[in-house]
Amino acid sequence: MDKRFYITTAIDYVNGQPHLGHAYEKIIADVITRARRSLGQETFFLTGLDEHGQKVQQAALAEGRDPQGYCDDLAAVWVAFAKKLELTNDDFVRTTQPRHKQVVQAILSRLHAQGHFYKAIYRGFYSTKEETFLTEKDRRPDGTFDPSYGEVIELEEENYYFNLKDHQQWLLDYLEQNPSFVHPESRRNEVIGLLKNNVLEDLCITRPVSRLNWGIPVPFDPGYVTYVWFDALVNYVSIPAAHADPAVSAAIDSGLRTQDSGLSLWPADLHVIGKDILKFHAVFWPIMLKAMGLPLPRQILVHGWWQKDGQKMSKTTGNVVDPLAVISEWGVDAFRFYVLRELDIGPDGNWTDAGFRARYDAELANGLGNLVNRSLSMLKRYRNGDVPSRSDELAAASEAAVAATRSSLERNQLQAALTAIWSLVTRANQYVDHTAPFKLAKDPAKAVRLDEVLYNLAELCRVLAVLLWPLVPGTASKIYSQLGLNSTPDKFSDAQWGRLQTGPSIGSIAALFPKKP
Ligand code: MSP
Numbered sequence: 001m002d003k004r005f006y007i008t009t010a011i012d013y014v015n016g017q018p019h020l021g022h023a024y025e026k027i028i029a030d031v032i033t034r035a036r037r038s039l040g041q042e043t044f045f046l047t048g049l050d051e052h053g054q055k056v057q058q059a060a061l062a063e064g065r066d067p068q069g070y071c072d073d074l075a076a077v078w079v080a081f082a083k084k085l086e087l088t089n090d091d092f093v094r095t096t097q098p099r100h101k102q103v104v105q106a107i108l109s110r111l112h113a114q115g116h117f118y119k120a121i122y123r124g125f126y127s128t129k130e131e132t133f134l135t136e137k138d139r140r141p142d143g144t145f146d147p148s149y150g151e152v153i154e155l156e157e158e159n160y161y162f163n164l165k166d167h168q169q170w171l172l173d174y175l176e177q178n179p180s181f182v183h184p185e186s187r188r189n190e191v192i193g194l195l196k197n198n199v200l201e202d203l204c205i206t207r208p209v210s211r212l213n214w215g216i217p218v219p220f221d222p223g224y225v226t227y228v229w230f231d232a233l234v235n236y237v238s239i240p241a242a243h244a245d246p247a248v249s250a251a252i253d254s255g256l257r258t259q260d261s262g263l264s265l266w267p268a269d270l271h272v273i274g275k276d277i278l279k280f281h282a283v284f285w286p287i288m289l290k291a292m293g294l295p296l297p298r299q300i301l302v303h304g305w306w307q308k309d310g311q312k313m314s315k316t317t318g319n320v321v322d323p324l325a326v327i328s329e330w331g332v333d334a335f336r337f338y339v340l341r342e343l344d345i346g347p348d349g350n351w352t353d354a355g356f357r358a359r360y361d362a363e364l365a366n367g368l369g370n371l372v373n374r375s376l377s378m379l380k381r382y383r384n385g386d387v388p389s390r391s392d393e394l395a396a397a398s399e400a401a402v403a404a405t406r407s408s409l410e411r412n413q414l415q416a417a418l419t420a421i422w423s424l425v426t427r428a429n430q431y432v433d434h435t436a437p438f439k440l441a442k443d444p445a446k447a448v449r450l451d452e453v454l455y456n457l458a459e460l461c462r463v464l465a466v467l468l469w470p471l472v473p474g475t476a477s478k479i480y481s482q483l484g485l486n487s488t489p490d491k492f493s494d495a496q497w498g499r500l501q502t503g504p505s506i507g508s509i510a511a512l513f514p515k516k517p
Contacts, residue, residue, distance in 0.1 A: 002042065002264065003264040003265070004041075004042045004043055004044045004263060004264065004265055005036050005041050005042065005043040005044070005269045005270075006043075006044045006046070006240070006265040006266065006267075006268045006269050006270075007029055007032055007033055007036075007043065007044070007045050007046070007268070007269060007270045007271075007272065008029070008045075008046045008047070008235075008236050008268055008270070008271050008272065009025050009026055009029045009046075009047045009272050009273070010025060010050075010272070010273045010274065010277060011047065011048045011049050011050040011093060011095065011232055011235055012049055012050060012078065013049075013050050013053075013055050013056060014049045014050065014051050014056055014071050014074045014075060014078065015055045015056050015058075015059035015074075016059065016074075016315065017077065017322075018077075018078060018081045018323065019313060019320055019321065019322070019323065020306050020308075020313065020320070020321040020323055020339075020351060021274065021305060021306050021313070022081075023081075023085055023323040023335070023339070024303065024306060024339045024343070025272055025273070025274060025303060026047055026082065026085055026087055027085060027087075027336050027339060027340065028272055028301075028303060028340070028345060028414065029045060029047065029087075029270075029272045030045065030085065030086070030087045030088055030089075031336075031340065031414050031470045031471055032270065032272070032412055032414075032470075033045040033088055033089075033470075034088060034469060034470035034471075034473065034490070035409040035410075035417075035470035035492075037088075037490065038409075038466075038469055038470055038490050038491060038492040039406070039409065039410070039492045040491075040492070040493070044090045044091075044263065044265055045087070045088060045089045045090050046089060046090065046091050046092075046093060046235075046236070046239055047082065047087065047089045047092060047093075048091075048092045048093030048094055048095075048235060048239075049071070049074075049075055049078055049092075049093070049094050049095065050095055050228065050231075050232045050235075051067075051071045051075075051094055051095045051096045052095055052096070052214055052215045052216065052225075052226075052228050052231050052232075053131055053212070053214065053215060053227075053228030053231075054128055054131050054212055054214070054228070055129070055131070055228075056070075056071065056214060057212065057213075057214035058128075060214075067214045068096065071094070071096055075094055079092060081323075081324070084323075084324065084327060084332060085323070085327075085332060085336070086332055086336075086473060086474065091239055091243075093235045093238070093239050095216075095231055095232060095235060099238065099239075099241075099242040099256060100234070100235060100238040100239070100242075101216050102238075102254050102255060102256055103234060103237065103238035103241045103242075103252060103254045103256065104216050104226060104230070104231050104234045104238065105216065105217070105218075105219045106252050106253060106254040106255065107234060107252055107288075107292060108205075108218060108219055108220070108226065108230075109219045109220060110252065110253075110292070111162070111291050111292070112160075112219075112220050114291070116162055116163055116291050117160045117161060117162055117163070117205065118160070118161055118163065118202075119158060119159070119160050119161070120158070120159070120161055121156065121157070121158045122155070122156070122157050122158075122159060122204065123154075123155070123156045124154070124155065125138075125145070125152050125153070125154060125155070126152065126153050126154075126155040127145070127149035127150055127151070127152050128150060128151055128153065129148075129149060129150025129151065130148070130149055130150070131207075131227070131228060131229075132149075133155075133201075133204060134149065134152060135201070157208060157211070158208070159204045159205075159206045159207070159208070159224070160204070160205055160206040160218070160221070160224065161202040161203065161204055161205065162202060162203040162204075162205045162230070162287075162288075162291075163202055164200040164201070164202050164203055164283075164284070164287055165199060165200050165202060167200075167287045167290060167291075168195060168199070168200050170290070171195060171283065171286055171287060172192065172195045172196065174286065174296070175188065175191060175192050175195070175282075176192065180298075180299055181282075181296070181298075181299060181300065182278075182282050182299075182300045182302065183299055183300070183301050183302065184302065184345075184346040186346070187275065187278055187282075187300075187302040187346075190278065191278065191279070191282040191283065194279065194283070195283070200283070203227075203230075203284055204227060205226065205227045205230045206218055206221075206224035206225065206226065206227060207224065207225055207226075207227055208223060208224055209222075209223055209224060209225055210223075212225060213225060215227070215228060215231065216231050229280055229284065230288070233280065233281070233284065233285045233288060234288075236268055236271065236285075236297070237252070237266060237289075237292075237294065238254075240263070240265040240266045241254050241256055242256055243261045243263045243265065244260045244261055244263070245263060245264060245265045245266050246264055247264070247265075247266040247267070247294065247295070248265075248266045248294065251292055251293045251294050252292060266294065266295070267294070267295040267296060267297050267298060268297040268298065269297070269298045269299065270297070270298065270299050270300075270301055270412070271285075271297050271299070271300045271301065272301050272303065273300060273301070273302055273303070274302070274303055274304075274305060275302050275303070275304055275305060276305070278300075278302055281300050282300055285297075301345060301412060302345075302346070303343075303345045303346065304343065304345075304346055304347045304348040304349060305348050305349075306321070306339075306343070306348070306349050306350070306351055307348065307349070307350045307351070308320065308321050308350070308351045308352075309350070309351075309352055310350055321351050323335060326356070330356075330360060331474070331513070332474060333472035333473075333474050333475045334356075334360055334364055334513065336471065336472055337359070337363070337364060337418070337471065337472055338355075338356050338359055338360070340414045340415060340418060340471060341359060341363070341415060341418045342355065342359065343415070344413075344414075344415040344416075345412065345413075345414065345415070360513065360516075361515070363422060363425075364512070364513040365511075365513040365514070365515050367422065367425050367426070367429065368422075368425050368464070368475070368512065368513070369511055369512040369513040370429065371425055371428050371429050371432070371457075371461070371464075372461050372464075372479055372482065372512055373509065373511055373512070374432060375428075375432070375454075375457035375458060375460070375461050376458065376461065376482050376483065376506065376509050377509055378437050378438070378441070378454060378457070379454050379457070379458050379506060380506050380509065381441075382437070382441045382450060382454065383451075383454055385484065385504055385505060385506025386502075386503060386504050386505070387454075387455060387458055387500055387501065387502050387503060387504075387505045388451035388452070388454055388455045388502065389451065389455065389502050390455060390459075390498055390500075390502065391451070391452040391453075391455045391456055392456075392497065392498070393431075393452060393453075393456045394427070394428065394431060394456040394457075394459070394460050394497075395497040395498070397424060397427050397428075398424060398459075398460060398463050398495075398497050399497060401420050401421060401423060401424035401427075401467070402463065402467065402495045402496075402497075404416075404420035404423075405417050405420045405421055405467045405495075406492065408420055409470065409492075414471065417467075417470075417471065418471060421464065421467050421468060421471075424460070424463075424464065424467075425464065428457065428460050431453075431456065431457070432457065435449075435453045437450055437453045437454065437457075440453065455500070458483065458500055458505070459497065459498065459499075459500040461479055461483060462479070462480070462483055462485070462489075462499070462500050463495050463497065464479065465477075465479035465480050465483075465489040466489045466491070466492060466494045466495040467495055468489075469488075469489045469490050473490075475512055476489045477489065478510075478512055479512070481507045482506075482507045482508070482509050482510070483500075483505055483506065483507060484504070484505045484506045484507040485505070485507075
């Protein structure tokens with residue numbers, strides 16, 4: 001059984017509506033997925049929702065709802081959101097699903113039986129908002145805690161702890177020996193620094209039912225539910241278990257009745273996450289996997305955070321970008337394009353409406369849109385939509401861009417892929433200006449030259465569709481159908497120059513990115 005490329009996103013807390021940050025991460029994962037598939041690699045893409053814990057329970061309570069009903073209603077909104085973004089995920093996990101809960105409980109039982117947990121009393125500070133215990137080290141110089149922790153209470157509580165300390169040196173060695181485990185390098189250095197300069201605190205993996213009951217019951221002690229992060233991280237293996245993945249099934253006897261789907265997924269190839277949850281993924285998760293006897297994911301890819309107009313996005317101040325509003329006004333591909341083009345995977349970014357508008361006008365409407373529109377309109381007007389015989393004037397430029405795009409996509413460098421594609425768009429627009437086919441058309445003696453130019457432009461549009469497919473799939477499909485091709489531009493090998501057949505080839509032409517006043 002061949003292993004598939006297995007890619008995941010963080011699963012979002014279902015305590016409100018999706019925003020730009022959630023959308024950005026899912027689009028990154030979708031583009032990587034589509035690129036792999038286009039390059040011929042079978043790929044499994046998992047995304048979903050994190051439904052337990054205090055944040056969700058409080059959000060439900062604030063609306064006077066029971067948590068499950070509240071989650072069910074919001075889950076429908078998030079699933080619809082994934083469709084709007086045109087995500088091609090293979091499964092959608094909800095942590096309240098029995099298939100997930102059963103695996104979490106099986107893992108807890110097994111790790112407990114193997115002695116990875118101990119019970120202890122904790123006295124100290126606790127942030128309810130972040131669901132985390134705080135220590136003296138978390139205080140600011142003036143003695144207060146950062147407002148991002150919300151209300152901080154004093155607590156005395158008995159809980160189960162997962163021994164992390166014993167694995168600290170092993171993890172540090174692993175990170176040092178596997179330079180690509182955390183990407184980009186600055187984030188890897190952050191984790192290495194954390195492991196070198198601190199003694200890891202053991203991880204509290206339970207919450208007493210008396211304080212929080214919206215969680216997965218701990219199988220060996222009815223007084224507790226599972227800490228939401230222990231629950232959530234397990235989604236990356238519970239869904240493979242539900243699909244009868246051989247590696248996970250061999251390590252965890254979950255008792256799930258699965259149908260052998262022939263899928264081999266674990267280890268994950270890529271966990272795509274935001275910078276704020278790096279420690280959970282690069283410290284806690286590897287140690288959990290080691291305890292379970294499972295291999296580690298191949299890479300954790302860490303993206304930065306978006307601000308709007310230079311400020312943190314916040315529901316309370318109303319400073320948010322609503323992806324659905326942008327999509328309904330400008331189209332999903334304009335949204336996908338902007339977030340990928342504006343922000344490389346790694347640094348933080350800043351959304352401004354003016355910046356969005358500027359890229360829409362220059363790169364989408366005047367760049368790509370204008371190129372495709374004038375190329376196909378001229379083919380229709382001057383040759384009645386018949387593709388002339390092959391000409392290779394733009395072949396070298398095209399092949400160079402195809403190679404650069406391929407290598408960027410293979411390295412998950414999505415912004416670089418767009419830059420490579422747009423260099424070809426610019427080159428082709430210059431070609432139109434230099435060859436001036438509208439002038440050639442007026443002179444019957446220049447008919448052969450006009451044929452050459454029209455072939456090069458039509459073929460270049462076709463190649464662009466193939467390159468664009470992972471990034472802006474709707475636009476890629478439109479280019480194909482405007483060319484009268486009834487297949488989908490989803491195979492990268494079709495970007496080879498010269499595949500456009502001579503003969504009738506035109507559909508109905510319309511602006512890809514209409515200009516707006
Ligand atoms: N539920 C946890 C993740 C569990 S994964 C096993 C969580 N959820 S979240 O809804 O708060 O965040 C989900 C993802 O969205 C995270 O990767 C986070 O970094 C990302 N983003 C949330 N706000 C963001 C921005 N403003 N910008 C970019 N990404 C951001 O954490």
